[in-house]
Amino acid sequence: MSEGKVRVFLVDDHHLFRSGVRAELGEAVDVVGDADEVDAAVELIREREPDVVLVDVHMPDGGGRAVIDAVGRTHPDIRFLALSVSDAAEDVLAVIRAGARGYVTKTISGPELADAVTRVADGDAVFSPRLAGFVLDAFAAGPAPDQDPDLDQLTARERDALRLIARGYTYKEIARELTISVKTVETHVSSVLRKLQLSNRHELTRWATERRLL
Amino acid sequence: MVAPHPRWDHRPIADSAADHAASTRRRTWRLFRQPRDKGPLRRSRDDRVVAGVAGGIGRRFGIDATVVRIGIVLLSIGGGTGIGLYVAAWLLLRRDDEETSLAQRALHDRRATALALALGTLVVFALLVLNALGIWFAASLMWPLALAGAGLVVVWSQADEEERAPLRRVAEHLPGLPELGVRSRRVAVVRTLIGAVLVAAGVGGFLAAHQAAGALREGVLAAAGIVAGFLLVFGPWWLRLGRALTAERRERVREQERADMATHVHDSVLQTLALIQRRADDPREVTRLARAQERELRAWLFEGRPPGTPVDAPASLATALAGVEADVEATHGVAVEAVTVGDCPLDDDLAALVAAGREAAVNAAKWSGAAAVTLFAEVEHEQVSLFVRDRGVGFDPTAVSADRKGITESIRGRLERHGGRAVIRSAPGDGTEVELTMPRRVART
Numbered sequence: 001m002s003e004g005k006v007r008v009f010l011v012d013d014h015h016l017f018r019s020g021v022r023a024e025l026g027e028a029v030d031v032v033g034d035a036d037e038v039d040a041a042v043e044l045i046r047e048r049e050p051d052v053v054l055v056d057v058h059m060p061d062g063g064g065r066a067v068i069d070a071v072g073r074t075h076p077d078i079r080f081l082a083l084s085v086s087d088a089a090e091d092v093l094a095v096i097r098a099g100a101r102g103y104v105t106k107t108i109s110g111p112e113l114a115d116a117v118t119r120v121a122d123g124d125a126v127f128s129p130r131l132a133g134f135v136l137d138a139f140a141a142g143p144a145p146d147q148d149p150d151l152d153q154l155t156a157r158e159r160d161a162l163r164l165i166a167r168g169y170t171y172k173e174i175a176r177e178l179t180i181s182v183k184t185v186e187t188h189v190s191s192v193l194r195k196l197q198l199s200n201r202h203e204l205t206r207w208a209t210e211r212r213l214l
Numbered sequence: 215m216v217a218p219h220p221r222w223d224h225r226p227i228a229d230s231a232a233d234h235a236a237s238t239r240r241r242t243w244r245l246f247r248q249p250r251d252k253g254p255l256r257r258s259r260d261d262r263v264v265a266g267v268a269g270g271i272g273r274r275f276g277i278d279a280t281v282v283r284i285g286i287v288l289l290s291i292g293g294g295t296g297i298g299l300y301v302a303a304w305l306l307l308r309r310d311d312e313e314t315s316l317a318q319r320a321l322h323d324r325r326a327t328a329l330a331l332a333l334g335t336l337v338v339f340a341l342l343v344l345n346a347l348g349i350w351f352a353a354s355l356m357w358p359l360a361l362a363g364a365g366l367v368v369v370w371s372q373a374d375e376e377e378r379a380p381l382r383r384v385a386e387h388l389p390g391l392p393e394l395g396v397r398s399r400r401v402a403v404v405r406t407l408i409g410a411v412l413v414a415a416g417v418g419g420f421l422a423a424h425q426a427a428g429a430l431r432e433g434v435l436a437a438a439g440i441v442a443g444f445l446l447v448f449g450p451w452w453l454r455l456g457r458a459l460t461a462e463r464r465e466r467v468r469e470q471e472r473a474d475m476a477t478h479v480h481d482s483v484l485q486t487l488a489l490i491q492r493r494a495d496d497p498r499e500v501t502r503l504a505r506a507q508e509r510e511l512r513a514w515l516f517e518g519r520p521p522g523t524p525v526d527a528p529a530s531l532a533t534a535l536a537g538v539e540a541d542v543e544a545t546h547g548v549a550v551e552a553v554t555v556g557d558c559p560l561d562d563d564l565a566a567l568v569a570a571g572r573e574a575a576v577n578a579a580k581w582s583g584a585a586a587v588t589l590f591a592e593v594e595h596e597q598v599s600l601f602v603r604d605r606g607v608g609f610d611p612t613a614v615s616a617d618r619k620g621i622t623e624s625i626r627g628r629l630e631r632h633g634g635r636a637v638i639r640s641a642p643g644d645g646t647e648v649e650l651t652m653p654r655r656v657a658r659t
Contacts, residue, residue, distance in 0.1 A: 088516065107549070129588055133553035136592070140556060166553045167647070168588030168603040 006121040009050040010034035011041040011067055012083070013059045017106065021054065021083075024110030029117055038062055042070040050078065051121045057084035057095050057103075065098045072099050081120045083108075089134045097197050102126025124186045125193040132165035135196060154192060161188040257303070259310040265369075266310075267303045301365035316369055409446030412439050482510060502547040509540050531598065532557040534568045535591055538575060542587070546579035549586040556593030558654070563632040567600055567652040570625045570636065574602040574648040577621050582606020582646060597653045605645040611638055625650075 006029045012018050013036045022031050032048050035041035038061040045053055045067070053071070055064040062069075068080050082100040084091060085107075092103050101120045104113065105128065116126040127135070139154050154162070157178070164174040171189075175182045258269030261279055268286060272279035289296030305317040486507040493499045528534035532554040539552040560568070571589060578587045584606035591600045611622075625648070626636045634652035 129551055129553050129590065133555050133590070136555045163590075163592065166555065166588075166592075167590040167601045168551075168586075168605070 005030040006052055006118055007032045007048075007050040008117055009041075009045055009048060009053045011036075011038075011045075011053060011059070011064070012056040013037060014056075017056075021113070025114055025117070026110070028111075028114035038066045038070075041067050045071050045078065046074060049075065052117050053078060053080050054083055054117065055080055055095075055100070057082050057091050064095050064100070068095070068098045068100060079120050079123070081116060081126060089138075092131055092134060093138070093196070096131075096193070099197065101193065102128075103131050104128050105130070123190070125189045127162070127165050127189055127192075129166045129168055132162045135192060136162050136166065139195075154195065155188075158188045158192050161185055162192060165189075255307060257307045257309045265300075265304040267300055267307065270307060270310075271303075297362045298365075301362040301369070304369055305365055405446050409443045412443030412446065414443075415439050478514065483507060498547040501549070502544065505549060506540075506544050509543070528560060530557050530559055531564055531568070531591060531593060534560055534565070535571070535589060535600075538568060538572045539589060542572065542575045542579055546576065548579045548584065550575060550579075550589060551586065552589040552591070554591045554593075558593050558598070561655055563634070563652050563655060564598060566628055566632045567598060567634060567650055570628045570634075570650050571600045571602055571648075573621065573625050573628075574650070577625075578602060578604040578606065578646060578648075582608070584645065593654075595654070597651050600650040600652075602648040602650070603645065604647075608640045608642050608644045608646050610642055611640055 008025065008029045008031050010018050010021055010031065011034065012021070015036065018034050018036070022034070025031060029052075032050050033044050035044050038059060041053075041055075053067070055067050057064045059066075064080075064082055064084075071078055071080075080100040082092075082095040082103045083106055084095075084103070085105065096103060101123075102116060102125050104116055104126060108116070108128075119126055135154075136159065157180075160178055161174055164177055169177065171182050171185045174185045178185070255274045256270050258266040258273055258279075260266075261269030261273070263269075263283065268282040269279045271277070272282045286296045286300055289299065305320070306315050308315045486503055490500050490503050493503065528537055535552045535554055539550045542548070543550045558564070571591075575587050575589060578584065582604040584604040586604070588603045589600065590603070591598065622638060629636045629650060629652065632652060634650060636651075637649040638646065639649070640646035
């Protein structure tokens with residue numbers, strides 16, 4: 001086992017996809033195992049304690065959410081990055097709210113995926129442009145009544161950062177554009193993630209469901 | 215590829231009826247000229263309709279089995295002795311391949327004997343009661359039938375699966391004998407008995423009421439008894455029948471859906487996969503095909519838009535941008551990701567904004583060399599902004615070639631005519647971002 005490399009575990013019920021991801025991640029990370037179903041995944045992850053679990057949103061027996069829930073209860077330090085072919089807002093939000101630190105689509109390129117994995121391993125959040133769009137949309141509706149405003153609203157800076165992510169900017173480019181440090185960008189994004197997970201405005205899910213009907 | 219299975223595929227093929235009829239015809243010609251079998255009378259294993267009794271008799275005495283069968287049927291109709299005799303023979307005669315008869319085996323099985331005795335006495339008792347009540351018909355038919363019934367129970371308890379099959383087939387179609395061998399058998403038997411008693415009582419009451427003319431209340435009660443009895447006996451069977459029919463219909467609907475799905479997969483996905491295999495040496499084309507197919511499949515699965523249906527003229531900004539996303543991707547082979555925050559109806563101004571955005575995206579796809587273009591639109595109260603970004607080669611906006619300048623000018627001009635604004639940011643090696651803004655008419659008025 002190599003020192004310093006991020007230890008990654010793959011959970012996906014498509015064999016082809018698992019081997020594809022393994023090949024693409026290549027030398028950048030250390031893939032310590034994979035599983036194709038929820039129960040086996042939970043057991044192996046607890047045994048091998050990887051840094052990051054790449055988890056498919058859609059699987060039989062509860063999908064990625066079930067894995068995140070089960071492992072999160074016993075190993076809160078293990079971080080999750082959700083992978084999916086779905087762009088449906090409710091899928092994305094559900095898995096983020098379950099505790100994933102980010103979400104990327106399966107069409108992501110190998111180097112980008114490796115980059116996202118590293119970032120998640122460092123405790124940062126990974127927002128794709130689409131996820132940033134969803135979040136901006138969800139929080140645009142204004143504060144919900146009887147809510148903690150700190151959790152229920154995005155600050156102007158967080159909004160700016162999300163907008164730039166949605167426009168396709170990297171963290172470094174965002175930092176330059178907003179004349180702040182990359183570390184600050186990461187703080188903003190992590191804070192958005194926390195709000196997304198902790199805010200209990202039911203609108204988040206309702207909004208997601210309604211949007212599909214538009 | 216899932217081709218829908220015709221249901222009848224799974225049904226056992228009915229024994230080749232045509233063959234059977236042909237051989238029967240042949241045998242009829244040689245009536246009484248059959249070779250006679252030596253040895254004790256046995257049931258035939260191969261030449262049988264139910265238990266092979268007729269086949270065995272015919273073989274033993276050199277008569278065509280069909281003639282024997284006709285004789286048995288005639289005996290059964292005229293008085294019922296045929297059935298009684300048949301069941302007796304079934305019990306007493308050994309089958310070709312067996313060492314003991316069913317009756318011999320039953321004698322060694324005390325449970326079966328007890329069962330047969332119990333059933334026999336019950337039937338006799340019931341017949342006596344019915345006889346005493348005077349609601350009797352065809353007494354001569356009843357006795358052999360009752361005994362045959364008791365005999366069949368013994369047969370059932372002793373025979374192997376092969377011999378049970380004809381009985382089972384009858385039982386499946388016989389209401390009142392439902393779910394044989396299932397946990398609820400006892401319940402079914404009790405229910406049937408109660409139902410039968412109700413019907414009998416009802417009929418009796420009805421006849422009594424008929425004699426004492428004018429006893430309307432008793433008549434109604436009796437009728438209710440008959441109905442209730444019938445419901446008890448036949449109700450579950452009717453229910454099962456209904457349920458089976460519903461299940462069948464549901465199955466048909468599913469079958470239809472599966473067929474639609476199969477057709478779709480064939481028309482689009484498989485065709486695309488074939489194309490991809492042929493174009494395997496052209497990664498750009500492969501990506502284009504795959505993305506276009508993905509989009510079509512998504513539209514079908516999530517929005518219910520069947521492939522091949524023309525997209526309506528977009529009514530909102532988000533749908534219009536989704537259209538741009540699809541078109542540019544399909545024609546230029548780059549991945550385009552469009553993200554829209556908020557949405558609003560499309561008016562002339564916004565249509566111009568979308569058109570300018572399309573031009574910018576095409577521009578990026580053609581010139582930047584980047585594999586992906588990001589479109590981001592945000593609808594705010596006063597204005598709508600649209601960003602088109604690529605990470606391609608970029609250029610120096612102050613020193614652009616004439617043709618590129620033309621494109622830039624056309625984007626800018628288009629927007630300015632509608633009161634909008636275009637800003638282009640680019641530097642060599644740093645990609646390009648085109649920012650387009652359009653004030654909203656709602657805000658202006």
